[in-house]
Amino acid sequence: xxxxxFEELQRRLQEISDLGKTMSLLAWDQQVMMPRRGAAIxxxxxxxxxxxxxxxxxxxEIGRLLDELRHFGEExxxxxxxxxxxxxxxxxxxxxxxxxxxxxxxxSRSAALANPVWVDARKNNDFASFLPVLRKxxxxxxxxIDCFDVGDEPYDIVLDDFERDMKTxxxxxxFDYLKAHQAPLVKEVAARASxxxxxxxxFPLGVQKQFELEVAHAFGFTEDAWxxxxxxHPFASxxxxxxxxxxxxxxxxxxxxxxxxxxxxGHGLYEHQIDPGLERSPLARGVSLGMHExxxxxxxxxxxxxxxxxxxxxxxxxxxFPTPLAGHDAERWYREVNTVEPSLxxxxxxxxxxxxxxxxxxxxxxxxLADEFPLEQxxxxxxxxxxxxxxxxxxxxxxxxxxxxxxxxxxVADLPGLYGEFEQGEFGSLRDWLREHLHRHGRxxxxxxxxxxxxxxxxxxxxxxxxxxxxxxxxxxxxxxTAA
Amino acid sequence: xxxxxFEELQRRLQEISDLGKTMSLLAWDQQVMMPRRGAAIxxxxxxxxxxxxxxxxxxxEIGRLLDELRHFGEExxxxxxxxxxxxxxxxxxxxxxxxxxxxxxxxSRSAALANPVWVDARKNNDFASFLPVLRKxxxxxxxxIDCFDVGDEPYDIVLDDFERDMKTxxxxxxFDYLKAHQAPLVKEVAARASxxxxxxxxFPLGVQKQFELEVAHAFGFTEDAWxxxxxxHPFASxxxxxxxxxxxxxxxxxxxxxxxxxxxxGHGLYEHQIDPGLERSPLARGVSLGMHExxxxxxxxxxxxxxxxxxxxxxxxxxxFPTPLAGHDAERWYREVNTVEPSLxxxxxxxxxxxxxxxxxxxxxxxxLADEFPLEQxxxxxxxxxxxxxxxxxxxxxxxxxxxxxxxxxxVADLPGLYGEFEQGEFGSLRDWLREHLHRHGRxxxxxxxxxxxxxxxxxxxxxxxxxxxxxxxxxxxxxxTAA
Numbered sequence: 001x002x003x004x005x006f007e008e009l010q011r012r013l014q015e016i017s018d019l020g021k022t023m024s025l026l027a028w029d030q031q032v033m034m035p036r037r038g039a040a041i042x043x044x045x046x047x048x049x050x051x052x053x054x055x056x057x058x059x060x061e062i063g064r065l066l067d068e069l070r071h072f073g074e075e076x077x078x079x080x081x082x083x084x085x086x087x088x089x090x091x092x093x094x095x096x097x098x099x100x101x102x103x104x105x106x107x108s109r110s111a112a113l114a115n116p117v118w119v120d121a122r123k124n125n126d127f128a129s130f131l132p133v134l135r136k137x138x139x140x141x142x143x144x145i146d147c148f149d150v151g152d153e154p155y156d157i158v159l160d161d162f163e164r165d166m167k168t169x170x171x172x173x174x175f176d177y178l179k180a181h182q183a184p185l186v187k188e189v190a191a192r193a194s195x196x197x198x199x200x201x202x203f204p205l206g207v208q209k210q211f212e213l214e215v216a217h218a219f220g221f222t223e224d225a226w227x228x229x230x231x232x233h234p235f236a237s238x239x240x241x242x243x244x245x246x247x248x249x250x251x252x253x254x255x256x257x258x259x260x261x262x263x264x265x266g267h268g269l270y271e272h273q274i275d276p277g278l279e280r281s282p283l284a285r286g287v288s289l290g291m292h293e294x295x296x297x298x299x300x301x302x303x304x305x306x307x308x309x310x311x312x313x314x315x316x317x318x319x320x321f322p323t324p325l326a327g328h329d330a331e332r333w334y335r336e337v338n339t340v341e342p343s344l345x346x347x348x349x350x351x352x353x354x355x356x357x358x359x360x361x362x363x364x365x366x367x368x369l370a371d372e373f374p375l376e377q378x379x380x381x382x383x384x385x386x387x388x389x390x391x392x393x394x395x396x397x398x399x400x401x402x403x404x405x406x407x408x409x410x411x412v413a414d415l416p417g418l419y420g421e422f423e424q425g426e427f428g429s430l431r432d433w434l435r436e437h438l439h440r441h442g443r444x445x446x447x448x449x450x451x452x453x454x455x456x457x458x459x460x461x462x463x464x465x466x467x468x469x470x471x472x473x474x475x476x477x478x479x480x481x482t483a484a
Numbered sequence: 485x486x487x488x489x490f491e492e493l494q495r496r497l498q499e500i501s502d503l504g505k506t507m508s509l510l511a512w513d514q515q516v517m518m519p520r521r522g523a524a525i526x527x528x529x530x531x532x533x534x535x536x537x538x539x540x541x542x543x544x545e546i547g548r549l550l551d552e553l554r555h556f557g558e559e560x561x562x563x564x565x566x567x568x569x570x571x572x573x574x575x576x577x578x579x580x581x582x583x584x585x586x587x588x589x590x591x592s593r594s595a596a597l598a599n600p601v602w603v604d605a606r607k608n609n610d611f612a613s614f615l616p617v618l619r620k621x622x623x624x625x626x627x628x629i630d631c632f633d634v635g636d637e638p639y640d641i642v643l644d645d646f647e648r649d650m651k652t653x654x655x656x657x658x659f660d661y662l663k664a665h666q667a668p669l670v671k672e673v674a675a676r677a678s679x680x681x682x683x684x685x686x687f688p689l690g691v692q693k694q695f696e697l698e699v700a701h702a703f704g705f706t707e708d709a710w711x712x713x714x715x716x717h718p719f720a721s722x723x724x725x726x727x728x729x730x731x732x733x734x735x736x737x738x739x740x741x742x743x744x745x746x747x748x749x750g751h752g753l754y755e756h757q758i759d760p761g762l763e764r765s766p767l768a769r770g771v772s773l774g775m776h777e778x779x780x781x782x783x784x785x786x787x788x789x790x791x792x793x794x795x796x797x798x799x800x801x802x803x804x805f806p807t808p809l810a811g812h813d814a815e816r817w818y819r820e821v822n823t824v825e826p827s828l829x830x831x832x833x834x835x836x837x838x839x840x841x842x843x844x845x846x847x848x849x850x851x852x853l854a855d856e857f858p859l860e861q862x863x864x865x866x867x868x869x870x871x872x873x874x875x876x877x878x879x880x881x882x883x884x885x886x887x888x889x890x891x892x893x894x895x896v897a898d899l900p901g902l903y904g905e906f907e908q909g910e911f912g913s914l915r916d917w918l919r920e921h922l923h924r925h926g927r928x929x930x931x932x933x934x935x936x937x938x939x940x941x942x943x944x945x946x947x948x949x950x951x952x953x954x955x956x957x958x959x960x961x962x963x964x965x966t967a968a
Contacts, residue, residue: 018532021525022506025513033517036708038727041505044764045723048502052536224520239529243522280528 002072006082009065012056013089014280019053021239023108028237028245030115032229043112051105058097066090081277084444089282091164098147107140119232135375138368145369155366162289163399164447168366174402177462185470188479189340196332198339201324205250211320212248212261215313219265219299220431221246226268234260236267236296241279244268259300259337266299267292269431273439288447290460293400294407295434301401302408302468303430307334307475308422335476405465406455407438486556490566493549496540497573498764503537505723507592512721512729514599516713527596535589542581550574565761568928573766575648582631591624603716619859622852629853639850646773647883648931655846658886661946669954672963673824680816682823685808689734695804696732696745699797703749703783704915705730710752718744720751720780725763728752743784743821750783751776753915757923772931774944777884778891779918785885786892786952787914791818791959792906819960889949890939891922 023046030042056062066089073086114133121130145157155168209228213221216228224242231247238244246264248257270286278284286292303309307330310317314330325333367373412418415429438454448458474481507530514526540546550573557570598617605614629641639652693712697705700712708726715731722728730748732741754770762768770776787793791814794801798814809817851857896902899913922938932942958965 014528015532015536018529019536022510022529022533025510025529026506029509029513033711034723035711035727038709038723041724041727041763044498045502045506045509048499049506049533052499052503225522227517227519239518239522240525243519243525279525 002069005065005068006072006086009062009069009089010085010281012062012065013085013282016053016057017280017282017284019049019056023049023053024237025239027112030112031233031235032231032245032247036116039113039116043109046112047105047109050108051101054096054099054104055101057093058099058101062089062093063097066093079444081281081283081444084283085281088443092282095148095160099144100147103140103143103147107137107144110137110140122232131375138375142369153366154369158365158369164288166290166447171399174399174460174462178466181462181466185466185473185479189473189477196335198336199324199328199333200253201321202252203255203321203324205252207320208250208255208257211317212258214316215258215304216246216261216265218425219262219303219427220269220272221265225272228261234264236264236271238268238271241272241274241276241284244272255337259304262304263296263300266296269299269434270295270439273431273435274442275440278442278444283442283444285443287441287443287445287450290399290403291438291447291450294403295400295438297400298404298408302404303422303427305334305337306419306422307331308419310334310337311423312425338472338476340473340477399460402460402462402465403451403455405468406451406457406461408468409464410437410455486553489549489552490556490570493546493553493573494569494765496546496549497569497766500537500541501764501766501768503533503540507533507537508721509723511596514596515717515719516715516729516731520600523597523600527593530596531589531593534592535585538580538583538588539585541577542583542585546573546577547581550577563928565765565767565928568767569765572927576766579632579644583628584631587624587627587631591621591628594621594624606716615859622859626853637850638853642849642853648772650774650931652850655883658883658944658946659846662950665946665950669950669957669963673957673961680819682820683808683812683817684737685805686736687739687805687808689736691804692734692739692741695801696742698800699742699788700730700745700749702909703746703787703911704753704756705749709756712745718748720748720755722752722755725756725758725760725768728756739821743788746788747780747784750780753783753918754779754923757915757919758926759924762926762928767926767928769927771925771927771929771934774883774887775922775931775934778887779884779922781884782888782892786888787906787911789818789821790903790906791815792903794818794821795907796909822956822960824957824961883944886944886946886949887935887939889952890935890941890945892952893948894921894939 026042026046026049030039030046034042066086069086070090073083076083078084110133114130114137117130117133121127141158142154145154148157150157153168159166159168159171213228216226221228225244227245229245229247230249232249234246234248236244236246246261246268248260248264250257267286270292271284274284286295310330310333314328314333317333318325318328328336368375411430411433415433418429421427421429438450441450441453445453451460452458470479471481473479510526510530510533514523514530518526550570553570554574557567560567562568594617598614598621601617602614605611625642626638629638632641634641637652643650643652643655697712700710705712709728711729713729713731714733716733718730718732720728720730730745730752732744732748734741751770754776755768758768770779794814794817798812798817801817802809802812812820852859895914895917899917902913905911905913922934925934925937929937935944936942954963955965957963
């Protein structure tokens with residue numbers, strides 16, 4: 001009887017999963033393929049599919065099945081598919097049923113309609129044309145928050161969607177720690193500018209794509225299960241474990257697009273290495289945004305900005321781009337891709353200042369939700385804080401970076417030959433380690449439980465990242481390898 | 485009260501239309517973009533979205549609303565949106581509710597799973613690997629037919645889905661007429677082989693795409709509402725009136741890909757020029773497959789294989805492909821693209837033998853549904869009939885070709901300057917005429933009613949096509965311009 005109920009639950013969740021992945025395709029296509037004038041009807045399609053998925057998920061029938069299956073779930077091992085599915089879905093259902101389907105649909109529609117407006121506004125540096133759209137989306141977000149009992153801070157509601165169980169106050173605490181321990185490091189670096197000039201000249205776009213694919217293939221990208229396409233704002237997506245879509249963008253005068261590819265590869269690999277037995281269930285996703293970012297930042301920075309990686313790939317890079325890289329060698333290129341230099345654009349920021357952008361957004365989003373300033377002033381508020389932080393007073397790190405370093409210490413301890421493999425252009429051990437310890441679990445466990453399994457502690461700990469960064473910058477800038 | 489019911493019906497149909505267009509995107513992506521290993525989950529996604537759309541459409545609630553709205557519909561003018569929607573949907577609903585949602589879902593899933601198997605089998609010339617998939621799809625088709633009261637012939641049920649109200653016997657009659665009147669024409673041509681040799685040499689693929697886009701833009705393709713992509717088997721699709729996707733394929737030694745682009749452009753233009761007021765309703769589609777094919781064949785043949793068209797475009801073509809077209813001029817190229825020469829592959833067939841393939845399939849499909857031979861023998865049956873027909877005994881024409889010539893006689897009478905415009909590379913008058921007389925109506929009327937409006941008669945008439953072809957071939961091969 002319980003088995004039959006479980007199968008009925010599973011069947012319903014499969015249908016909802018199919019609708020979710022269908023929305024992923026509608027959204028991927030919108031940003032990568034869709035002709036501009038398709039935007040209005042696409043917003044309706046996203047709203048309709050989103051509404052149906054939400055209606056089906058929040059139906060009382062699902063609640064009844066979950067009630068019926070409580071004991072069935074407890075009878076199974078904690079790690080089993082059955083127990084995990086019932087546990088995770090029960091929590092999802094309790095949250096989702098508080099949100100009316102029409103609000104969900106309106107959120108999908110408005111976000112889809114906002115995208116082309118944002119693309120145009122960004123191109124024309126025209127915040128005014130984006131303002132009404134931003135206001136609409138912010139109002140919807142507030143209505144969403146109103147569906148829940150707000151405890152200490154409204155932002156907790158939003159944060160929980162991305163980082164289950166985490167409180168805004170905890171993030172603030174982590175960021176405060178980082179402010180205290182990060183500032184000295186960056187000050188030390190700032191005092192020692194490198195003598196190297198940067199690579200100058202053009203990196204032809206077609207050749208960039210060729211090199212990106214060579215790196216991606218070495219990482220584990222295969223044509224039969226992955227795509228790489230250009231877009232305005234890089235992201236990773238897909239319609240299933242064996243259909244992963246990553247995107248990047250191209251600049252003629254630098255290789256930022258390559259680092260975006262490695263970043264999005266990390267996201268894609270997480271989804272690609274989930275246990276195929278979880279496919280078509282709500283467990284077939286990364287456990288949280290922080291954990292997802294740990295994977296993207298790992299492949300972008302801990303691998304893609306490491307010296308062993310470039311010992312292998314630099315000769316090929318120089319062969320493909322002889323003009324801008326004349327006079328470079330692997331070591332100099334390694335220093336260049338690790339230059340600490342503030343940028344106004346988050347996705348182009350270097351490893352050390354990236355998180356300034358994150359904390360900036362974190363604080364701005366809280367302020368917007370709390371109506372702390374009129375929305376028209378967003379550019380001024382953004383500018384004020386950008387300059388506060390990018391004046392290099394309080395560099396901080398985002399959760400994903402912190403987690404990536406925690407995991408990395410485990411990886412390196414388990415795989416002593418890892419850097420030697422990178423120098424050979426081999427990344428299979430890393431890929432397999434991540435699948436075994438992290439990826440395959442999908443959303444079976446909470447973020448804290450997942451972190452416990454992969455890093456041996458359930459707490460996000462900022463120390464490994466600070467340590468990693470200090471050691472790396474010590475090698476490049478000659479600062480002390482341990483804090484004074 | 486009736487107005488409120490009508491709005492409720494409309495709202496429900498909008499949701500179903502969004503799901504239908506979402507399926508179009510899932511299918512387009514599958515054939516154009518999807519990595520190979522995405523096939524299995526894509527089949528589930530198509531099945532799920534298809535099942536939900538079918539469940540929503542066949543719900544008793546829609547039947548109740550249609551009942552309630554019978555008088556409301558009759559009170560409105562026949563051509564009005566209200567009357568047309570109620571009329572067309574009532575008939576669709578009566579058909580759809582006979583088909584179980586699970587069968588619909590299984591048909592979507594099986595068709596999607598068949599696609600990659602067909603692509604591989606086709607590449608490897610391996611019918612055996614396709615056989616089980618074909619058998620499964622054929623069985624489902626038979627189960628579908630069993631949902632209806634079969635009158636004279638089972639094939640009528642299938643035909644009605646594509647060509648509402650038409651009977652298999654009527655098609656057979658048209659084809660018989662064509663056999664009687666077409667054979668002499670082709671025999672006459674066969675006796676007079678052209679002295680010209682064909683263009684030989686390579687047509688680089690990138691240059692082909694460039695020329696295709698130049699032609700498509702002259703026809704009315706715009707980047708903001710259309711896409712052109714490569715695929716295995718050319719088709720037209722889209723997610724709405726302002727998001728039209730056409731596809732083609734490329735061969736290094738010929739320009740068949742260009743004619744596929746013009747063909748698919750004709751399909752796309754039909755959907756693109758539907759009255760925007762019909763968007764998100766079941767009326768926002770072409771009225772029938774025959775009418776749709778009339779549009780594709782018109783742009784491919786009546787425009788794209790006409791001498792005025794090539795008077796304008798040949799110089800540019802020669803500039804782009806100087807090697808294979810050395811020694812050609814517009815007239816010789818016009819003769820070459822109108823060469824009558826049997827081919828085994830339908831989409832590569834010339835204008836005169838194309839319909840052999842159609843009648844072959846028409847007869848084979850009837851025989852398969854009636855179990856007239858074991859399915860393993862399909863290649864033999866196909867070969868036997870191919871050689872019967874492509875031995876040039878009974879050339880025939882498909883409905884779309886016949887309709888295209890009927891419409892064309894009206895177009896030319898209304899627009900005496902048409903060919904002069906083609907020679908200037910201008911196609912706006914044709915486009916506008918088609919929108920006004922045909923495209924904008926979408927599915928408001930029956931195929932017969934639609935034909936009446938666009939061609940002045942509700943009957944498909946084979947004479948104009950035979951006349952058109954004889955006149956054209958007279959110019960090229962020197963046969964008599966009127967039948968003896």
